[in-house]
Amino acid sequence: MGFSTDAIHAGQKADLETGAVITPVYLTSTYHQPELGVHKGYEYGRTHNLTRAALEANIATLERGKYGIAFASGLAAIHSLMSLLKSGDHVIVTDNVYGGTYRLFELIMTDFGISFSWVDTSDVKNILAEIKPNTKMVYVETPTNPMLTLTDLEAVANLCKEKNLISVVDNTFMSPYFQRPIELGIDIVLHSTTKYLNGHSDIIGGIVVTGVEKIHERLRYIQNAAGAVPSPFDCWLTLRSTKTLAVRMDRHNENAMKIAEYLKKHPKVKKVFYPGLPEHPQHELAKKQMSGFGGMISVEFDTFETAKQFLNNAKVFTLAESLGGVESLLCHPISMTHASVPKEKREKFGLTEKLVRFSVGIEDVEDLIADIEQAIK
Numbered sequence: 001m002g003f004s005t006d007a008i009h010a011g012q013k014a015d016l017e018t019g020a021v022i023t024p025v026y027l028t029s030t031y032h033q034p035e036l037g038v039h040k041g042y043e044y045g046r047t048h049n050l051t052r053a054a055l056e057a058n059i060a061t062l063e064r065g066k067y068g069i070a071f072a073s074g075l076a077a078i079h080s081l082m083s084l085l086k087s088g089d090h091v092i093v094t095d096n097v098y099g100g101t102y103r104l105f106e107l108i109m110t111d112f113g114i115s116f117s118w119v120d121t122s123d124v125k126n127i128l129a130e131i132k133p134n135t136k137m138v139y140v141e142t143p144t145n146p147m148l149t150l151t152d153l154e155a156v157a158n159l160c161k162e163k164n165l166i167s168v169v170d171n172t173f174m175s176p177y178f179q180r181p182i183e184l185g186i187d188i189v190l191h192s193t194t195k196y197l198n199g200h201s202d203i204i205g206g207i208v209v210t211g212v213e214k215i216h217e218r219l220r221y222i223q224n225a226a227g228a229v230p231s232p233f234d235c236w237l238t239l240r241s242t243k244t245l246a247v248r249m250d251r252h253n254e255n256a257m258k259i260a261e262y263l264k265k266h267p268k269v270k271k272v273f274y275p276g277l278p279e280h281p282q283h284e285l286a287k288k289q290m291s292g293f294g295g296m297i298s299v300e301f302d303t304f305e306t307a308k309q310f311l312n313n314a315k316v317f318t319l320a321e322s323l324g325g326v327e328s329l330l331c332h333p334i335s336m337t338h339a340s341v342p343k344e345k346r347e348k349f350g351l352t353e354k355l356v357r358f359s360v361g362i363e364d365v366e367d368l369i370a371d372i373e374q375a376i377k
Contacts, residue, residue, distance in 0.1 A: 003176075003177060003246055004246040004247075006058075006061045006062055007062060007242050007243055007244075007245050007246060008243045010057060010058045010061035010062070011053070011055065011056070011057025011058035011239075012054050012239070022240075023051055023054045023236065023239060024050075024051065024236075025051055025232050025233050025236045026050045026051045026232050027233070028045055028049075030045060031043060031044070046229055047224045049229075049232050049235070051233075051236050051239070052229065052230065052232060052235045054235070054239055055070055055207075055235040055236075055239045055242075056068030056069060056070050056207070058239060058242055059176070059191070059207050059209060059242065060209050062176040062177075062242065062245070063171070063176045063180055063181075063189050063209040064176075064180050064182050064183050065182045065189065065209035065210055066210070066211045066213070066216070067209065067210055067211070067213075067216035067219075068207055068208070068209050069207065069208045069209075069216070069219045069220055070193070070205065070206070070207045070223075070230050071205065071206040071223065071228050071229065071230065072205065072206070072228045072229060072230050072231075073194070073204050073205060073228070074172065074190070074191065074192025074194060074205070074206035075100050075101075075104055075192075075206065076206055076228035077191070077192075077206030077207060077208050078101055078104060078170075078190060079228070080208060080219055080222045080223065081137075081139075081188065081208065081219075082104075082105075082109050082114065083218075083222045083226070084137070084166065084218060085114055085136055085137065086113075086114075087112055087113030087114065088113055088134055089113075089114050089115075089135075089136045090114070090115045090116070090117065090132050090134045090135045090136065091105070091114065091115070091116050091117070091135070091136065091138070091139055092119055092127055092130050092131070092135060092137070092138045092139065093105065093117065093118055093138075093139045093140075094119065094121045094139065094140050094141045094142070094144055094151065095118040095120055095121075095345070095348070095349055096141070096144040096146075096349040096351070097139075097141040097144065098145045098172075098337065099333070099337045099338035099339065099340050099341050100337070100340075101141070101170070102338075102340060102341050107340070115134075117130040118345070121140050121142075121151040121156070122149050122150060122152075124151075124152060124155045124159060127156065127159060128159060131163055131165070135165060136165060136166060137165060137168060138156060138159075138165050138166070138167050139168045139170075140153070140167070140168065140169050140170070141169070141170040141173075142169065142170075142173075142179075143173050143174070143286075143294070144349075145172075145296075145337070145357075146273075146296075146298045146331070146333045146337070146338070146351065147273055147298060147349055148173075148273040148274060148275055148280075148297075149282070149349070150275060150285050150286055150289075152285060153179075153181050153185075153186055154184045154185060154289065156169075157181075157186050158185065160187070161185065166187050166188065166215070167185075167186045167187045167188065168186070168189075168190065169181040169186045169188070169190070170190055170191075171189045171190070171191055172191050172192045172195050172196070172324070173195075173196075173294055173296050174290060174292075174294050175191075175196040175249055175294075175324075176245075177245055177246055177291075177292070178249060178253070178290050178292040178293070178294055179289065179290045179291070182209065182210075182211055187211075187212050188208060188209070188210045189208070189210070190206065190207065190209070191207050191209075192205070193205035193230075193238050194322060194324070195322065195324030195325075196248070196249065196252075196295075196324035197238060197241065197242060197245065198237060198241045198324075199241050199244075199245070199248055199324055199325055200326060201325035201326075201327065202237060203230075203238060204234070205230045205234050205235075206230075248326065248362060249292065249294075249295075250292070251362040252294065252295030252360055252361070252362060253276075253292040253293055253295060254365070255295065255360045255361070255362065255365045255368065256274065256276065256294065256295045256297055256358075256360040257274075257276050257293065258365050258369070259297060259368060260272050260274040260276060260277055260297050262369050262372070263372070264277065264279070266376070267302075268301055268376050269300070269301060269302070270300045270301060270302050270354070271299070271300040272297065272298075272299055273297065273298040273299070274293065274296075274297045274298075275293045275294070276293030295324070295359060295360040295361070296323065296357065296359060296360070297357075297360060298333075298355055298356070298357050299355070299356050299357075300352065300354050300355050301354045301356065302354070303354060304354050306354075306376065307332070307353070307354050307355070307356050309375070309376065310330075310356065310372070310375045311330055311332055311356060311375075313375040314371055314375040315374070315375070316363060316367055316368060316370075316371035317329065317330045317358070317368070317371055317372075318330065319331075319332075321337065322359075323357075323359035324359060325361060326361050326362050327361045327363070328359060328361035328363060329358075329359040329361070330356060330358060330359075331357040331359070332353075332355075332356060332357075333351055333355060333357055334346060334351060334353055335353075338351060
């Protein structure tokens with residue numbers, strides 16, 4: 001089926017009792033068992049929930065994977081992946097990832113004996129150079145948050161298969177509408193469903209998708225054993241949202257392209273980071289492995305004062321954490337999402353106080369551009 005058809009129908013069947021078209025919210029913590037040792041496939045709400053199962057099947061289909069495992073947040077999903085490892089294992093990670101990922105890995109998981117190498121994965125040779133006898137996983141974010149640097153997913157997948165490593169991609173920025181890493185050979189894809197998949201800034205959630213049965217079995221066990229599952233209502237809200245993912249992503253992309261073109265000509269703007277611009281150093285790779293360029297833009301202004309003035313004066317854009325909602329948001333990464341990343345690491349990949357991250361929404365683009373202009377003035 002086509003993407004939009006799958007988004008609306010995959011994982012969902014009409015309710016057997018009533019014929020209801022929309023999957024119900026199964027608000028139950030437990031299930032009736034007709035006799036001792038006999039149940040209908042459902043025992044306890046942490047282990048089984050029909051609304052959650054519908055969401056998992058839906059997103060797995062969109063990512064072209066076989067299995068979806070949903071969690072209570074994106075970081076809970078990432079933490080579940082660390083449970084695939086053991087003390088003494090080593091992970092290679094894209095150096096410019098979401099600040100929460102850095103915090104989880106460096107400030108928590110290292111206490112359990114897992115080590116990390118932070119690498120510019122835009123050059124696969126850098127990954128190869130960091131592989132050690134105890135390396136078990138390569139964790140890639142592409143495009144990165146917030147510098148929008150790309151990694152060649154097919155090259156990473158081939159390298160990981162050759163070296164018998166687990167390949168993981170955080171696909172939050174692109175959503176499966178614009179990028180499907182599993183089709184390029186990646187083992188595991190994860191999302192903060194809080195972002196584009198839900199797209200309405202009203203839930204917190206995460207999901208892991210894989211086509212590898214052994215990985216799925218272990219993650220499913222971890223999901224139940226650790227218990228960081230999303231609520232049925234949050235699953236239902238996200239399932240509602242994936243139905244419009246295609247039309248939303250098209251509009252995010254359309255608006256972001258126009259705004260990026262506008263910003264690159266602005267006298268107060270020093271540099272625009274957006275894979276859709278021909279000037280982006282990996283524009284050709286973006287066209288190869290993505291079907292669109294997304295709604296995320298990062299901008300380096302001429303001075304911190306300009307950036308501060310812009311952030312404080314915007315009216316249609318909202319200064320707030322998060323991204324991927326229908327409303328346009330602004331973020332100052334070094335004081336918000338990436339505050340936990342040490343200054344020397346931030347500066348290594350170009351993240352300065354002058355940088356502002358745009359999550360371009362689906363409002364009328366003329367209003368967004370007018371808001372940028374008045375805020376800078």
